[in-house]
Amino acid sequence: MTDIKSGIERGFEMAQNERKPRVIAKGRWLTFIDDSGWEYVTRPSVTGIVVIVAVTADQRVVLVEQYRPAVQQRVIELPAGLVGDIDGRQTESLADAAARELEEETGYRAAEMVPLFEGPVAVGVSDETVAFFEARGLARVGAGGGDDTEDIAVHEVPLADVNAFLASQRAKGVAVDPKIFAGLYLAGVSLPATRATSPDRS
Numbered sequence: 001m002t003d004i005k006s007g008i009e010r011g012f013e014m015a016q017n018e019r020k021p022r023v024i025a026k027g028r029w030l031t032f033i034d035d036s037g038w039e040y041v042t043r044p045s046v047t048g049i050v051v052i053v054a055v056t057a058d059q060r061v062v063l064v065e066q067y068r069p070a071v072q073q074r075v076i077e078l079p080a081g082l083v084g085d086i087d088g089r090q091t092e093s094l095a096d097a098a099a100r101e102l103e104e105e106t107g108y109r110a111a112e113m114v115p116l117f118e119g120p121v122a123v124g125v126s127d128e129t130v131a132f133f134e135a136r137g138l139a140r141v142g143a144g145g146g147d148d149t150e151d152i153a154v155h156e157v158p159l160a161d162v163n164a165f166l167a168s169q170r171a172k173g174v175a176v177d178p179k180i181f182a183g184l185y186l187a188g189v190s191l192p193a194t195r196a197t198s199p200d201r202s
Contacts, residue, residue, distance in 0.1 A: 042127045047084030049128055050098040053116070053183040054079060054108055054135040060156040061189070062106050062138075063180065067151065076155065076169055077177040079105045080130075098133040106154050107144035111137025116186040121179075130179070134187045162191050 025032040030041045054062040068075045081101035084090050092100075095113040103109050116132040146152040157165045162184075166176045184191060 040125050040127060043082070043085070045085050045090075046082050046128075047090070047092075048094050048097070049080065049082055049121075049130040050094055050101060051078050051080040051130050051132050051179055051183055052098050052102045052113075052135050053132065053187040053189070054102060054106065054110070054138055055159070055187070055189060056108075056138055056156065059159050061159055061162060061180075061184065062108060063155040063157060064105050064144075065153040065155060065174065066146070068175075071175060073173065073175045075175040075177055076166065076180070078180055078183050080179075081105070094131045095133065098131075098135070102135055103141065103144075105144050105146050105150075105152050107140055107142035108135070108138045109141045110135035111139070116183075132183050132186050159189065160192060 019036050021033050021035040023031055024034050024039070029043060029045070031044055033040055033042055056062065062079065063076055064079050065074055065076045067073070079102050081097060081104075083092055083094055083097040086092070089097075095115070098113045099110055112135075114134040114136060116134055118129060118131040120127075120129045122128060144152065144154045155165070162180075166180070170176055181191075
């Protein structure tokens, strides 16, 4: 067994040594990489991505809705944003970025940002990782809506109505980001049991 394990480890090390990632193309924000035949994209100027779970004192989850060109649909999501992509803020911490994005997108300010989990989200096509935070001690300080480049609608949905609300939005052709459910789970928020269904594509 030891010999087999050692052989596997040597094979892995050889494969790692033979890897020669090369840049295929560059856009304004994305770089296209070929890594020994496997193609993926990276964001050179970004140091992280934050996703924020924000539940108000009266048990409403704060969601955002915006048009996403990549899927050509409006999408309902948890508040989120990039880290390190703004001039003068390249060294911004994940927690500080989460607080900034929450306030920009929703108008809510958090007294505390609690880290929940961090990991990759699209390992087949991207090297991006996301960090989930729970926003605690919310106070409304503005209207939200995002920065000058964004057009964001804010939804405050009672936890008991989240499943029904998202189902109704999907029926209207609005996409729903599954990270909503992942974030609520990580924050220890329980939703009424329901069976997830896909839109009728017949």
